[in-house]
Amino acid sequence: MSVSAMFVALQGALTADQDIREEIRKVVQALEQTAREMLTLLQGVHQGPGFQDIPKKCQKAREHFSTVRTQMESLKTKFPADQYYRFHEHWRFVLQRLVFLAAFVVYLETETLVTREAVAEILGIEADRERGFHLDIEDYLSGVLTLASELARLAVNSVTAGDYSRPLRISTFINELDSGFRLLNLKNDSLRKRYDGLKYDVKKIEEVVYDLSIRGLNKEAPGGAGGEK
DSSP states (O other): OOHHHHHHHHHHHHHHHHHHHHHHHHHHHHHHHHHHHHHHHHGGGGSGGGGGGHHHHHHHHHHHHHHHHHHHHHHHTTSOGGGHHHHHHHHHHHHHHHHHHHHHHHHHHHSSOOOHHHHHHHHTOBSSGGGSSBOOHHHHHHHHHHHHHHHHHHHHHHHHTTOOSHHHHHHHHHHHHHHHHHTOOOOOHHHHHHHHTHHHHHHHHHHHHHHHHHTTOOOOOSOOTTSOO
16 A cells, blocks of 8 residues: 555544544534533522422423433444543533532432432433443542532522521531542542542531531521422
């Protein structure tokens, strides 16, 4: 084969790869739009009236996940099944955002941490990498760390809304989450930096709880998830 023929073949391979990436980008853009719509919806819980509408907002968010599952099915068809990590960079960020959104919805509904397997089911993908398009462990953990930051904000806004028991429950949850992350030996630099931010979330929530204690407002009120007392 001549040198020219070799480079023509190489260009063909490059073009094919670029075509795949462009198709992936189109689906990822649609996923990002769906994620933005869900985030906008769920941000409403931070506002005073939003605490009363938590169940409705979670239900609407669940409906958006139906769209996510359809988009994920489309994404799976855009690249060879055995080349997940070759193209992973394209959907990594939006997948981490979707993990956070799923985790936030589940927390608002049950005040528990959603499992990786449950998130994968919500998103319509696999938990086991051997079964194809899956939820990478580090993507799951990144989404959970974003949840911690969101709950720190929710603790502050709960006080503003007059819900004094929620920050206590959030504090318990975040401390358990922090204890769990301490069991991990994180090698990923980006993930480790994200984890370093968790201590600030813990401190922020502790300050909220301490302020409630000083003001004599730290009594656990009866009631469950969703803020209905």
